[in-house]
Amino acid sequence: MRLEHVDNLIIGQGLAGSLLAWELIRRKRRVLVVDPPPGPADPGASRVAGGIVSPLTGRRFTKPAELESLIGSAVDLYGEIEEAFRLIVYQECPIWRLLGDDLEWAKLNKRREDPAYEPYIGEVQAAGAMGHGLADPKGSVCLHGARLDLARLLDRLRQFFQDTARLMEEPLDHNALELREGMVHYRHIRARQVTFCEGFRVLGNPWFHWAPVRPSKGEILTIGIRRELPEGIINAGKWLIPLGEGRYRLGATYERDNRDPGPTEAGRRTLLEAFSRLFLDPPEVTVLDHQAGVRPGKTDHYPVLGRHPDHPQLAIFNGLGSRGSLLAPHYARLLADHLEKGTPLPQAADARYWHDKGNAVNS
């Protein structure tokens, strides 16, 4: 087979790998993406994700560091892809948070006094105002969020990679990858740089198994109901995302350290019970689909990226956790800048920092 020279070999076509590939192709780099055909047994986290982009998270309505830059990069990068392929994947969307108790109510009111939170907090409603049979015993608040259609985004990018001979549709065999004279040889491919974007499967990677990635399994249902609900996403810990014509995605379970990517009866039951608790009088529900995936989490809510400290021709982009849709565009750009121009990475996200930290703990 003829030798093929590329600048960047990217392992994994989830959200991390896809956006990094896009960003490098935009910079005129020769890119090849390696990913097996997606199948129902293990579709990867990105293909099952809800795609909720919430500006404030958790019961304390925490505003992530650099939120403005994260949203700016998301609007920019998703917008660029939308324009290139004439499709819509990223849309602003109200997120109705049903308040569960007095603590949430008190925390929300404190946030409302802070001008930094003003762009993200909309209408606040008293208990019972949601209507439609929803349970909002402590009231509700509308957050100004967005939704990313990950399946559509990834399908379109995969098609693009395929059409432009940039996709190798198979799992990477780590044993066949050789590091030689600052380059990487993989069968007939010679790459200047390899970036591993393997999601939780990085834990089996011979060079990056030490990455601070903690898997957490999530299950999600697609359901049909015959009741009109308020426009937007409804969130009370578990959430409902409208898909149109009475169909919703109901998610998600969260099981730390579970790496089994298959849907389970227990997951389905947990979600349907949570669905009932969203309502004072729950509507009848039909389950149309059931999926599961494993999130590549990280305890401090930053991703992990950058070059391997001993093998600079190898790099990683991982640890997007539960918020990949918001984090990935910003960090894909940071990583592309780092690989191309040596721009320093923020310490909490820098792979080198985590490698050294791990060594210090183990020595």
Ligand SMILES: Cc1cc2nc3c(=O)[nH]c(=O)nc-3n(C[C@H](O)[C@H](O)[C@H](O)COP(=O)(O)OP(=O)(O)OC[C@H]3O[C@@H](n4cnc5c(N)ncnc54)[C@H](O)[C@@H]3O)c2cc1C
């Ligand atoms: C149920 C659920 C709900 C979620 N909801 C949301 C949400 O509402 N909002 C949000 O922002 N995030 C959500 N997430 C999290 C989101 O999915 C992740 O943050 C993000 O998708 C991670 O992307 P990734 O590319 O790092 O990993 P993945 O999507 O897992 O992609 C990894 C890719 O690497 C490939 N791969 C692995 N090993 C190899 C190999 N040896 N060779 C070649 N390819 C390989 C896999 O095939 C896969 O395509 C959710 C996750 C789950 C599971």
